[in-house]
Amino acid sequence: MSGGHHYGDVVTFQCSSGFVPVGSSERTCQADQTWSGTDFSCHRPCQREYILFEAEGTCLKFADDRETYQGSRDSCREYGNGGKLVVIKTPAMDEFIETNLRNMGRNDSDGETWIGLDNLTDQGNFVWSDGSVLSTQDYQNWGIGQPDIDAERCVEIWPQSGYKWNNIPCHDSNYYICQKAVKCARPTAPENGAMTPSGSQQDPVKFFYQDTAEFSCNAGYGLTGQTSISCREDGSWSSGVPTCTAVPCPQPTVPVNGEMTSGSDPDHDMVNFTFQDTVSFTCDLGYDLVGAESVTCQADSTWSDSFPTCTPVQCPMPETPANGAMTGLNFYQDVLEFTCESGYDLIGEAWATCHADRTWSARAPTCTDINECVVSPWICGRNSACVNLDGSFDCKCLAGYEMGPGGCQDIDECSSKVTCSEDTFCVNDPGTYHCVCREGFTGDGVTCTEIVTTSTPASLTTVQSTTMTAVTPTTGKYTSPPTPTPTTTTTTDSIQRSTSPNTPFKTTTATTQPGDAMEPDGKTTEPFPTSTVTLISHEPPKSSSLPVSEATTADLQLDDPGKLLEQLFPSGDSPSDDGKVDSTTCTEAMKTLAKLSRTPSAKDSTDKMVTIFNTVVTMCGTLPLDAQAEGGYVVGAMTDSIMQSVLEGASMKELAPKASAVVDTVASLMESGGSETVVDDEDDVIALSRLPPRKRDEFQKQMEKKRQQKQKQQWALQREVTQRLQKDLDNMADALLGSVDSGERVELGSKAVQMVLDKSSGGRLGGAAVAAHAGRVTFPHAHALYNGGIIGDVEMKVENAVTWCGVST
Structure with missing residues (x-):
């Protein structure tokens, strides 16, 4: 190594003979106090006593002993562990050997050295020790x-x-040179892949220095590692053998309302998917699979098909009922709601649910006309006739009446074009009129004869009277019989003699029609007629009553409330911890009150029935739906009693206290009503505990659907009870608004339910529409009518606004 170690200095490395460099032979000191390049080391590619001829990647040993040709071959095999006498096929190899021999001092006659070339096997050709022919x-x-x-x-x-x-004889003794090629172990092909030899390598089993191996993977697998490795001087490979791993595919999308399973491996983690993995798709009950049932991960990391979806099954859409409407969709678990137009009653189920088998839970209902004239006989009021129409009704005044404020009013024929003869005067009657002879005349009103006055003292007088024919339904006018039949009637009157012979006699005659409570008191003072007139009165419509239970009620008496309560709640029925009677006993008590409410004594004792009813509600606390339904029958009986009283002529003022008590009874019944929660069937709970875990989810879904269906039935019953109570109050309101003195505003009820009655009217015949019955009933929050359950306070108007047509006479 040479060079400094300051910034910018360059260090060079060199290996000794027989070693090869590994890493950077030059490295520079950098500003960050680190060296450029990679660490340098010297590696001995050949075993000891061998030197490397790097140009050909082979190792040579220059032997120090002398052997015959055959002996030198054997020694090379032993020393080199598979070596051979050197093979010289390039000038570079020849020069390398010459240089080393010179360096070793083998430059005289004693320096002869064997090489691996002979013609021992082929006398015509020289052959190298590796088997190649020169x-x-x-x-x-x-x-x-x-x-x-x-x-x-x-x-x-x-x-x-x-x-x-x-060339010399083979038995001579010479130095010799052994050669051993640098050899690498044959690399194995990766699983799901292949290995291909390349470079100078000819033998697919043997790999020598600088030979390379190329790797590839099968379709659907990706190579991890080097695609090519080379045999190094030390017999090792430049890198490890790579691996072939299956290509991944993206996470499949599980369809909503469905599930996904592995088709190729039941233990798959369902997260990591690779080549040839298969997944299958299914849908929940009530849903159809749209798309492929299964997909497979392909070699290009894509799935064989797009992922499917689960769409709800669709039920055939039923027809909308005539005179009604239908709302909602027709897919699985969708609910259709059926309603009828005003004036029509729904026959059948109001709701239908789409099932998994594409059928509806109920058939489409029908809308039938409501006969208002039968349901509410008093709806048109007095002196009128109800005419049922398709989806509506009409009110027509009887002959002799015309539409006016508050209903049909009597036509005063005497103030119109009708006139009597000059010897008579006109007397208006309800629905008709008649003529009476004037004072000083006698006769039947059609023919009058002057009376000759005498001084006869007052006495019991027998006079003749002619029975007048009633008003005809066609003209509403008085008609005289073709041949009057005289009858004799003895009438006792107090007759006073006047101070003057010409002073007329006076008398007071009652003209009020029986049962016609809408008329004034009917007191009129007219000259005493010479004959009495018999009028035909009309009967009020009879109230239709609900059927009474056939159970015996003779032992139940309203006059003794204490005894009645003991009969309703026997001593054996002890209250619960909270002091309330159990629901079964309360239901039976309400059934008994429903029977008792239809007896004559109960109809005349509404106030007592209200007291007993409220006591039962207080003792029971929260009433079950069955008990609420029975309580509704009691309310119906009370409202029937009030409506019957209206038909018998009772006034609003007389009936208001009873009606207010009935409204409070409805409030008590509603306030005591509880919302019953439906729970799972006990048999289903036991069956669920016995199922294996993999089947519980589906069974629990079925249990929940069954519970929801029962809950909807409970809600439907609760709505039915509330609607029945509302209808009873509606009917009672109609009746009260048609009673005597019904023109004033009346507020009924002191609890959660309130009823306000206020009759308003328009003009007479030819005028504006007449609102004959108007008012409202406010129900409390917990009993608001709503499809799914409870909403905010709802104000229900009990209103039957009708435009009446006058009948000209």
């Missing part, structure tokens, strides 16, 4: 006149001839 085209360095004698078959280097070749 041809005329090969390098030769014979001395003058050599080779000369056929018997001299072995070749030496003769220093006296200028280190030329000379």
